[in-house]
Structures are given as C-alpha cells and as structure tokens.
Amino acid sequence: MQRFCQTMDLYDDPELIAAYVAEHDHVWEEVKEGFRTVGILDMQIYLYGTRLFMIMDTTDEFDFERDYTRLGTLPRQAEWEAHMAKFQKARPEDSPHEKWKLMKRIFKL
Template identity: 35%
Template sequence: MTGTRMVVRVMDLADDPAVWAEYDAAHARGNTPQPVLDAQRRHGIADMEIYRAGNRLVMLMYVTDAYDPDALDAESVSDPAISEWHKRMGVLQRAPFSDGTGWPEAPPVFRQSEHP
C-alpha cells in the first residue's frame, strides 16, 4: 500500500479453545462494532489483520502518516461503545510479557528484501 507502513503487534489469549472461538466469533465479519472500526480509520489505520495460532495473536496494521495511537487510545477510553469492546476483549486476552503491556509492538528482525 502506497503511503503506509506496517506495524506488528502481539497478544495472547487465555489458553482455552472456548476463548479462542469466542474471540474469533467477535471478530467475524459484521461482529466488530462500527464505532471501533471508524475510530481506527479516523486515527490512521488504513487496514488491520489479526491472525491467531492457538492462543497467540499477531496483528498487522497498515498505518498512514496520520496514525496517532495516543489519540486512538484517548478516544477508546472516552467512547462508551469502544470502551465496552475493549473491556469485552480484554477479559479474553493475556499480556504476552510480565510487564503487563497489552498489544506490544514487535519490531522487525529480518527483512528478506535486505538480503542479496
């Protein structure tokens, strides 16, 4: 995508297949609340994909120069529909590291295009 860059984030779910199914269903087409999607787009997320392998989630965000995670976080707290979504998903999620950071960014360690 022209004018965008990729941001990769990771998160874990509770180690329970029922939780995985609930998370997958919540993210199925038509189930993510429109205010959540609108806020993401308004704050520079051009596209987002979440992949799941067991309880591990990997989020790929394609963001524009307008990407403003702080403004998105602030709106997420102040908008009841978005806040409720995050609370609902937060019950299913487990921070992948001991510091408790949710959805930490994963910097690149390998890029095939940089190798002959």
C-alpha cells in the first residue's frame, strides 16, 4: 500500500465552506467507484479553517500521474471536479492532481 497526503485551500467564505462540507456527505456513487477503479483504497479529507488535508491510501501499483489522469476519464469525474471547483481556491482549469498539492512526509514515528 502507498499513502499520499495532499493539501488545498478553499475560498475564505463560511457559507461556501459549509456547502463544500455538505457536498462531501453525498459524494456521487460513480465518483467513489472511480476512485476504487484506479486503485484508491481509502481517502479521507480533513478541514482546518480554509485548509484541506487529504490522506489517500492506494494499491502498490498505483501511479500518481497515470492513475489520476485515468480517473478524470471515468464517469462523472469531470462533472464532480467542475462542481467542486467553485469552492476551491485553485485555477478552474487545473486537473485534480494540480489543484491538490502533494505533500512531502518529513517525520514518521
């Protein structure tokens, strides 16, 4: 298993942030199935103020560039990304792996 940690900022608007959180209570089934299809085993997103932090566990075979690109071609993925873009402080034309910034682990106990 591989683990990827990523971060992104939301717009500093309490109503938008609340709506973003609410959207994640009802992630579309096609989107969740797409994650599994490309080898994402588990995904968790945490929120602190406007900062998002994602932990993504994948299969050993998961290739970040290849499989994130493939994910974007699966049913409803592009639609979901466009739907989420209004909350995210990123360029709308950025792909998911460009919006979410990969973090480097600097410590492990």
